[in-house]
Amino acid sequence: MILDGQATRSVRRTADGAGICILDQRQLPWEVRWVELRSARDAAVAIAEMWTRGAPMIGAVGAYGLAMALAEAADDAALDAAYAMLVETRPTAINLQWALDQVAAAVRPLAPVDRAGAALARADAICDEDVALCRSIGEHGLDLLRTLHAQHPGRPLNILTHCNAGWLATVDYGTATAPIYLAHDAGLPVHVWVDETRPRNQGALLTAFELKNHGVPHTLIADNAGGLLMARGQVDAVIVGTDRVAANGDVCNKIGTYLKALAAHDTAVPFYVALPYTTFDAATPSGDAITIEDRSPEELTRVTGATDHGLETVRLTQSPAYNPAFDVTPARLVTGYITERGVLDRLSTPA
Numbered sequence: 001m002i003l004d005g006q007a008t009r010s011v012r013r014t015a016d017g018a019g020i021c022i023l024d025q026r027q028l029p030w031e032v033r034w035v036e037l038r039s040a041r042d043a044a045v046a047i048a049e050m051w052t053r054g055a056p057m058i059g060a061v062g063a064y065g066l067a068m069a070l071a072e073a074a075d076d077a078a079l080d081a082a083y084a085m086l087v088e089t090r091p092t093a094i095n096l097q098w099a100l101d102q103v104a105a106a107v108r109p110l111a112p113v114d115r116a117g118a119a120l121a122r123a124d125a126i127c128d129e130d131v132a133l134c135r136s137i138g139e140h141g142l143d144l145l146r147t148l149h150a151q152h153p154g155r156p157l158n159i160l161t162h163c164n165a166g167w168l169a170t171v172d173y174g175t176a177t178a179p180i181y182l183a184h185d186a187g188l189p190v191h192v193w194v195d196e197t198r199p200r201n202q203g204a205l206l207t208a209f210e211l212k213n214h215g216v217p218h219t220l221i222a223d224n225a226g227g228l229l230m231a232r233g234q235v236d237a238v239i240v241g242t243d244r245v246a247a248n249g250d251v252c253n254k255i256g257t258y259l260k261a262l263a264a265h266d267t268a269v270p271f272y273v274a275l276p277y278t279t280f281d282a283a284t285p286s287g288d289a290i291t292i293e294d295r296s297p298e299e300l301t302r303v304t305g306a307t308d309h310g311l312e313t314v315r316l317t318q319s320p321a322y323n324p325a326f327d328v329t330p331a332r333l334v335t336g337y338i339t340e341r342g343v344l345d346r347l348s349t350p351a
């Protein structure tokens with residue numbers, strides 16, 4: 001990832017190695033503020049309150065959180081308590097549970113005295129692997145984008161994306177954005193339509209910030225504009241990330257993804273989902289079985305923006321609000337899955 005012209009990662013160990021530094025995503029794009037997390041409780045708060053977010057990223061932070069818990073107390077009871085505290089911070093993305101399971105499985109056979117070091121090593125390895133997975137997703141996605149561009153040479157390739165499935169949501173590259181960054185770096189003329197992604201505006205605040213930092217041409221659109229642009233032929237492909245893909249290929253992702261998939265299906269625009277294997281949940285048969293996180297109605301009824309005096313939050317309405325944070329796109333609406341192993345066709349028969 002490129003931040004202020006420098007290549008870096010979105011999570012790294014503190015100088016003393018005992019904690020981690022993450023970007024406080026609540027401040028972006030107005031301020032680049034790195035914060036230190038030094039305990040499992042810090043990690044749990046950062047995930048639950050969305051200082052950090054995105055499926056692979058909360059897995060990485062959760063893994064470090066478990067390691068930090070074990071540095072304080074490493075018997076089985078402490079391990080189980082920290083696991084339980086961290087896993088319930090956000091219920092939808094499978095990567096969090098996956099990463100906690102990885103760390104717990106690595107340390108449980110060990111003597112308590114050896115557990116904290118082994119957990120930190122496993123968390124480091126999860127991060128390194130995430131970078132490699134996203135890089136591979138990018139390479140396979142680049143081949144796909146080259147093919148799509150060859151169908152319309154002589155003009156930019158227009159990609160629409162929803163939410164933030166970029167390097168802020170992973171350790172580097174992102175999932176949905178990895179093909180875009182690699183394509184841009186390879187000289188392919190890509191342009192990205194960035195959904196604002198109400199209510200938290202991850203597209204407007206985070207994806208646009210990332211693309212700007214990398215120099216990728218992009219345009220912000222209201223969430224409701226995608227259908228019109230697809231119908232007009234202004235979108236060549238939709239690429240989104242995901243929080244969990246069920247065994248039948250159903251895709252759970254940020255609320256609003258399903259509507260984009262419906263519009264793409266109706267207008268014959270290809271709809272791709274980018275994911276590493278860590279987001280595939282073979283134990284969940286279909287999207288119906290995925291827990292959809294309900295978040296605070298205040299995310300909907302209030303908006304935060306920058307003023308000359310810093311960030312300010314104002315009320316938008318006095319009405320009651322309901323705020324489901326994710327939806328499920330049925331597998332039949334997915335053209336393909338961009339994975340570290342290649343681009344896989346849809347998993348179920350189209351309707």
Ligand code: MRU
Pocket residue numbers: 053054055056093162163164165166169170174175176202240241242243253254325
């Ligand atoms: O609620 P968020 O911001 O954590 O939701 C994130 C998303 O829905 C992303 O699209 C998904 O996690 C994929 S991240 C590579």
